[in-house]
Amino acid sequence: MKLALINSAWESAEKCRNCEIRNLVLFADLTQEDFNLIHLPIDDYDLEVGETLYNESMPPKFIFTIRSGMVKLVHWLPNGNYRIVRLLRQGDVGGMEALNATPYLHQAIVLQKTSICRIPVEEIERLNRESPRLHKRLTSRWQKAVSDADIWLAHLTVGSAKKRVANLLLYLEKNCEQGLGKSLLLGREDIGALLGITTETASRIIAEYKRFGVIRQTSDPLVVDIDKPELQQIAEND
């Protein structure tokens, strides 16, 4: 993992102020004055597929916002298998457990080329004390993390495997960067780890959806066109 650039304090504050997705993330409500409070460097950099953003054994000194791309939060099981606990997408914040001075809870692994903004916990704490606007944002991010987890549970762990896969594809469509009607197609093992089914079952279902044209390959092998109404049908009835 290489940082693209270590910014000086001034530079990073400048960057944040001009960040085009700022309204999605933590610093949306900060004023010029707030930005002047930033002392430590906020780094931004890209990670490639398979790289690790953070894991359980790293010192929990940063939180991360996702500017673009997709990250999986992985919980390893004793037997070497793993479970994907959540996905982070544009605007999501990862590693917030660092704000409580507790170790990171998961390994965060990049699924798609991902652009990250890495913020020192110390900086958050300073702003938190000195800017009520950040505090509010932070609270609502936490809220989002909880409700995301709940939605996950309610939709992605009930019903037949077919339903779950359909729901997952719909979930991944929502902000697939390629535009609507398309969905990120994860590896079959990841789909399994996400939905609590085996790799083979995931593969069979994806293959069947392909055969029936419910999903169709695109030029990018990681992205598929989806037949949204059909998937919604499957997700609800069946």
Next chain:
Amino acid sequence: MKLALINSAWESAEKCRNCEIRNLVLFADLTQEDFNLIHLPIDDYDLEVGETLYNESMPPKFIFTIRSGMVKLVHWLPNGNYRIVRLLRQGDVGGMEALNATPYLHQAIVLQKTSICRIPVEEIERLNRESPRLHKRLTSRWQKAVSDADIWLAHLTVGSAKKRVANLLLYLEKNCEQGLGKSLLLGREDIGALLGITTETASRIIAEYKRFGVIRQTSDPLVVDIDKPELQQIAEND
């Protein structure tokens, strides 16, 4: 639902200060001075099995801490079925979504006679502004809600139905008020809604565990003695 007592501001602050489980909940770090900031009444009351603490259609004006007992957070599905998204136990906080001025996300239903402390959101917001100590607590509560949800996912929705039930019984042992070696035994439908299995499957497994003495009835029909090592065995191997 009846409130046991509508306390005056002074009385409720007094109560909080003397609350024996205070160190578990939001107000653990508050000072005498902080308590003097409390203006609105903080009510405490008991609810019986089946009563609703809050639901999606109530105005989100309060958050709730659990002083004792157990509450399920229920997400209703369109077809009339339901999914239990999380359990709240002693020290847990429910309805925190109210702090973001968003509707409650679930229906919270009492599973065991439960003692509740109901705090107006307005009061939290005032203390939040005026006492950094509360803010810190609140943050860490949020953190706990997220990590609980993740643990839930990682343990209670993987593996065979037998494993899941074993994990659930172990989970419910942790702070069963009757002491160690005992576990709250939920209704079979609730077990199903919790673990993503059918009521019948839940019943079969519980019945089997009873037959083999892995769990044993006690004088209280809602509580069973559990054979912890055996359950751990089942949860891990199998």
Next chain:
DNA sequence: ATCTGAGATTGATAATTCTCAATGTGCCAA
């Protein structure tokens, strides 16, 4: 061009879980 390795797909069979249906059990009220 061939080799190679990591995923993906598919098949056959076993195991698990669901579904539908019947029965059992204990508690409460008339």
Next chain:
DNA sequence: TTGGCACATTGAGAATTATCAATCTCAGAT
């Protein structure tokens, strides 16, 4: 006492999913 009711339990067969194993595909590496 006697129904009645809400749960819990059990059975049998169908459907789904896991398991084990064999190919297949395809992008890189040699």
